[in-house]
Amino acid sequence: INVNTVYNGIDISRYQLALKNNNRNILRKKYGIFANEIVVVFAGRICEEKGIKELMVAIKSIPTSYTIRLVVIGGSTFEGSKETPFIKELKQIAKPLKDRVIFTGYVPHDQIADIYSIADIGCVPSVWDEPFGLTVIEQMAMGLPLIVSDSGAIPEIVDESCAIFVKRGDQFIKGLEEAIMELYSNKEKRNEMGNNALKKVQ
Numbered sequence: 001i002n003v004n005t006v007y008n009g010i011d012i013s014r015y016q017l018a019l020k021n022n023n024r025n026i027l028r029k030k031y032g033i034f035a036n037e038i039v040v041v042f043a044g045r046i047c048e049e050k051g052i053k054e055l056m057v058a059i060k061s062i063p064t065s066y067t068i069r070l071v072v073i074g075g076s077t078f079e080g081s082k083e084t085p086f087i088k089e090l091k092q093i094a095k096p097l098k099d100r101v102i103f104t105g106y107v108p109h110d111q112i113a114d115i116y117s118i119a120d121i122g123c124v125p126s127v128w129d130e131p132f133g134l135t136v137i138e139q140m141a142m143g144l145p146l147i148v149s150d151s152g153a154i155p156e157i158v159d160e161s162c163a164i165f166v167k168r169g170d171q172f173i174k175g176l177e178e179a180i181m182e183l184y185s186n187k188e189k190r191n192e193m194g195n196n197a198l199k200k201v202q
Contacts (some may be wrong), residue, residue, distance in 0.1 A: 007157070008132050012202060015141035018113035027118045031102055033069055038184050041119035041144070043073040043112065043135045046087050051125030051149060053086075056093050056101065058176035066184055068100065073115055075106035116142040120190060121183050123147045125176060127168055130154055140201035145193030147179045162197035 025035070033039060040059070044050045052072065059070045076084045094101040107115055116122075122139030123146070124130070130152035137157060139146060146163035148154050149172070155165070164182065166175035183190050 008134060008137075010134060010137055010141060012141045014110075015113045015116070015138065018117050019142065021114075022117075023114055024117045027114060031071070031104075031118065032099065033102075033118060034067070037067045037069050038121065039069045039071055039119045040121045040123050040147075040180060041071045041073065041116060041139070042123050042125070043116070043138070044124075044133075046072070046074050046076050046084075046090065048086060049126065049128035051127045053090060053093070054127065054173050055123055055125045055176055056090060056097075058173045058180065059100065060093065060097055061173070061177050062181060064100075066181065068180065068184060070097075070101045071104065071115070071119065072101065073104045073107050073112070112138065113142065116144070119144055121145055121147060121180065123176075123180075124154065125149050125166070125172075126151045126154065127172070128152070132157070137201050140197040143194040143198040145183055145190045146197060147176065147183070158197070158200070162193045162200055 042052055042055055046052060056070065059068065062068060076082055076087060104115065116139060122144035124133050124136050126133065126149050128151065132153045136148065136154060140162065146158055148158060148163050148165060150165050150167050164179040166172060166179055
């Protein structure tokens with residue numbers, strides 16, 4: 001018997017339309033993001049298994065001479081957001097970072113592609129065994145270079161041509177920090193990986 005794996009998919013045209021509309025500068029202005037700043041985007045439920053805490057600690061460790069913003073898209077649930085103890089903890093971590101971290105709260109799915117357009121780097125730092133992160137292929141469809149954990153199905157979705165893999169464990173936060181600084185410092189690599197991500201998701 002021949003068996004083929006049929007992966008989850010998305011409507012790529014929605015993301016290509018967001019790129020074509022080019023609302024990047026308008027949305028960056030809305031969130032107070034300057035043209036020279038590199039934006040790392042996280043999207044998903046704001047819960048411990050998604051690795052958002054580790055990502056924020058990594059951002060906190062990066063020198064302020066790096067003009068980096070972290071945009072956190074999502075809430076505690078899919079259809080809205082209540083401020084859980086975990087979200088309160090994240091906001092305490094974010095306090096000394098001031099405007100380097102932006103929480104958008106829950107964003108309806110039909111607006112996600114537009115918000116992604118403000119980003120330069122996508123990050124999916126899941127610390128549990130991610131079954132199949134649709135956010136991975138959404139960010140690929142936006143032509144973003146990715147930083148991902150080595151969790152669950154993620155290594156089946158992306159490869160090193162479009163993503164930097166960070167091994168989970170004691171050095172995970174340090175690995176996220178180094179991966180962000182590497183892509184921040186290398187625009188050519190960001191562009192190449194982003195183009196590869198777009199080809200692969202198609």
